[in-house]
Structures are given as structure tokens and as C-alpha cells.
Amino acid sequence: MPLMTGRQYLESIPKMHTRVYIRGELVPNLVEHPELRPTFNAIALSYDLAHEPENESTYTCRSHFDGQKINMFTNIHTEPDDLVRRVQQLKNLTPRHGGCVGARCVGSDAINAIYATTYDMDMKNGTTYHQRVQKWLKEVQEKDLAVSGMVTDAKGDRRLGPSKQPDPDVYLHVVRETPEGIxxxxxxxHQSGALHAHENLILPTEAMTPDDKAYALAFAIPADAAGITHIFESPACTLRRSLENSDIDVGNYKYGVHGASLVVFDNVFVPWDRVFMYGETEFAGPLVGLFANYHRLAFCGCKSGHCDLILGALQVSVEYAGLAKTEHVKEKMTDIMFNSELSYGCAIGAARFGSRTPAGVFQPETSLVNAAKLQGGKAVCIAAQQAYDIAGGLLCTMPSEKDLKSPVIGAYVNKYFAGVEGVKTENRIRITRLIEYxxxxxxxxxxxxxxxxxxPETQRVMIRAMFRRKSKQLMARAKELAGINE
Ligand SMILES: Cc1cc2nc3c(=O)[nH]c(=O)nc-3n(C[C@H](O)[C@H](O)[C@H](O)COP(=O)(O)OP(=O)(O)OC[C@H]3O[C@@H](n4cnc5c(N)ncnc54)[C@H](O)[C@@H]3O)c2cc1C
Structure with missing residues (x-):
């Protein structure tokens, strides 16, 4: 089957019956809703780019099952190059939309993690999970479906594990088995793109103890399965879309909504052939660890692309304000790029120096990918901090589009927020709104x-663990150089 286009993706959503609430109201038409549409647009873009000849090598690849052309987001990574391209793809894609494609991106990481881990489980326990994943994934690849990756549970009291919580539901769990399923x-x-996806791939959120059998759970489920309710995020920027009904004030009109939801499972039936882990508590930790490695790798491409977009927007802004040749501004821009490229390069290193799991899936190198992820988060924060400085007070004191267009006061806004001669004040405000976003x-x-x-602490824990693993060897080298013989 040919790869889906953006239009086909958008047309596929109304055929589903995904239950979404925004501010207490059930949404009748998801694709048309002003707060949901931007994320649909970003995902549609990811489908369309795969059809452009110049993007073919970035957005498509060959299925390891049968060599058919598939979208990169549904690929099983078998070579270091696959991982490198995964990072490059997001570095390329994020600056094109400035939003989120979690309905494809997080799913890709979950797919690779479950594919590798079910193989290990079957080898050890003689189960048949891997076959089920293969069957499901073949359909995903053939139909080019959008898959979100669902890992994070509600978690209740953070001091307690899943089976020790006063409310058993704060971790997703099995309440009953039937001959047909669970x-x-x-x-x-916080599920990015779960409601924008065709399929949700569910993994456990953390390592588990033998008491947590009902919680050691992985499965795939359509986003509109009976009993699933998505309660949509409501951050300030998204809220502004409904209040203002204005394209300038939201900053990134076409794509700029993240698109996460709280996904509630109220006695949801999952047929056995979609259950990929149930009760294998000893594999929950390795599964989530592998997912984290993949997702942290992709994150670095995404965040570095995000920093590229900030750099572009800041350069426009300083040119409009007459600051393009100012030395300290150039220094601050260099600082943004330096920190972003550091994460990107480290992620490429993690991709190159990874290793193959027994299932033949290539995984990133753990210490490099965790360092890259920490640095990626830091780079975005540094970029934001520098942007507050470089863009000036306009960033948080801009009047609204209605003020700008008012017949009474619009002239004042135009006059006093003007920059260099010849630049429209509206454009200066537009780029500053994008930087605000x-x-x-x-x-x-x-x-x-x-x-x-x-x-961040979870990446530090992994880095510490990797150091512990290497520390004897590193100490031995240091002692040898220092001439210590013990
Ligand atoms: C916009 C956004 C999109 C996301 N998209 C997805 C997605 O698509 N899929 C998905 O599965 N997840 C997603 N996440 C979830 C993300 O992985 C979690 O936010 C992250 O794992 C932290 O979990 P939490 O939000 O529950 O915070 P908490 O667990 O409450 O953490 C808050 C702080 O408490 C600390 N802490 C928590 N528990 C402990 C403990 N037991 N011991 C010591 N310290 C502790 C943490 O280190 C942290 O500093 C998304 C998050 C965001 C913000």
C-alpha cells in the first residue's frame, strides 16, 4: 500500500470516534477544532514530506520485513545509519512546524523498544509476544498508521510503587482476564499526540517488582477504543487561540499546539493478539530503559531543530530592530547554536556507537544518549534565556492584534513598536510572537x-550507572599513569 499523504491522514481521523474533552466539553469534530487542528497540521506535514523526492532519504526507508518502502516513523532500526537518520529527520522536521508530532515520533521509539524486548521475553519464557508485535507492526507499516507512545502513568504518591498505591488505578493495570483478552x-x-494517532502503543512506565504483575503491561489499542477518554492539555498559549481568535497573537498559528492529553482507560478491552507484555515484571525495567534511550535520541534531533528555529526567528528580530551587527547579540546567538549542536553531535555519537539487541534492533549507546538528552534540554532553556534578552521587553509586553488593527489606537502601536525604517511593525510583532511561543x-x-x-534525574542515574560500570577500568588507567602499584 502506498504511503499516506497528509490529506489522507486528515481524512482518516473523522472516520474514527476518538473521545476528546476540552475544557469540560466533548469535541464533536476533532480535525476542525482550533486547538487540535495545529497538531493535526504538523502530523499531516510529516506525511506529506515523505512524498517529496528531496526528502525521500530522510522520511522513508525500507521495511526490514519485506523491503517495501515505509515511513521512517514505523521503521525498526537495524543499523547505526537508521539511528543517525532518525536524529537528522527530527532536526529537519521540527523547524518546519515548531510544534510536536508525538503521534508519530514517540510511537517510533515505543515500537523499537517493544520489538526488541518481546524477542528477549520470548527467548527466556517461551511466550509468543514477538509474533504478535510483528503482525501488528506489519499492518502499521502497510497502512502507514500514526502511532503514539504511551509510557507515563499518573503515578499518585511518588514514594510508592504501582501495587502499593492507595488508589490502584494511578498505574494502568489489568482488572480482569477473559478468554478473548484483558x-x-x-x-x-501527558500523552503527546495520543488523540491525533490511529494507534496508541502502551508500555509500562518504570521498573517493577514481582508484586506488580498486573501493572507490567504493554499493548496496542486504537485511540478510539471503547472506554478511552482523552482530556486535552490547556496551557496558556493554547487557551489564547479560543480567546483571541487571531492569527498573530498565537505566534505559530498553523502548527503551534503541543497536543498532549490525559488518557483515561475505563475498563478497556484489549484482545490477546494486541497484548505484548502481561506480568513479566523483570522485563518492565529493560523495556522502559530501551524506550528511554530511543526517545532521548530522537528528542535531541527535535530540540536541536527547535533551537535552529529560535535562531532563525531571533536573527529576523534583530535585523528588524537594527541589532544584527551588535557584538554581544552575535555572541549570544553563538551560545545558542553551540549548546544545541553539542546535544545534536552527542546524539549522533550515541547513534553511531550503539549496539544490536538479540532481535537485531540497533539501540543508542546509553551514556552518550543520556548526556545528549540532558544537554538538549539545557540548550532549549539557554536559547529561551538568551531570547528574553535579545528580543527585548516587547516579548512580554506586546499589545494584541486587535490593538494593532484598531482604527483608534492602531497608529500608536504601529509608530512606537516600529524598528528599522522600511520594516512593517506588524512583521516585527509577528516574529516576536513566534519567539514568545x-x-x-x-x-x-x-x-x-x-x-x-x-x-533529568533519570538521565543522571543512567550516566552514574554507566560511570560505575567503567570506573574500575578508568581507575586502573589513572593508577597506572600515576605509577601506583597496589
Ligand atoms: C509536554 C510533555 C509531553 C510529554 N509527552 C509524553 C508522551 O508522549 N508519552 C509519555 O509517555 N510521556 C510523555 N511525557 C511525560 C514525561 O515523560 C514525564 O513528564 C516525565 O517522565 C516526568 O514525569 P511526571 O511528569 O509524572 O513528573 P514527576 O514524576 O512528578 O516528577 C517531578 C519531579 O519529581 C522527581 N521524582 C518523581 N518521582 C520520584 C521518585 N520516586 N524519587 C525521586 N524523585 C522523583 C522527578 O525526578 C522530577 O524532578 C510528556 C511530558 C511533557 C511535559
């Missing part, structure tokens, strides 16, 4: 850049 209850929080003055980007892919 019934699950609980929720997944990109630098997180009104968006989810800073928090997402710190927390997406796991809170």
Missing part, C-alpha cells in the same frame, strides 16, 4: 524540554 483500567498522563513565554516547550523523555 480488561485494563487506569490512565496515562518558541521561548516558552506562553507554551509548553520549556517544561517539555526538561521533562519529555523523562525527568
Amino acid at each position: 480488561i485494563v483500567k487506569g490512565a496515562k498522563a 518558541l521561548s516558552g513565554q506562553s507554551s509548553v516547550i520549556p517544561a517539555e524540554s526538561v521533562l519529555g523523555g523523562g525527568a
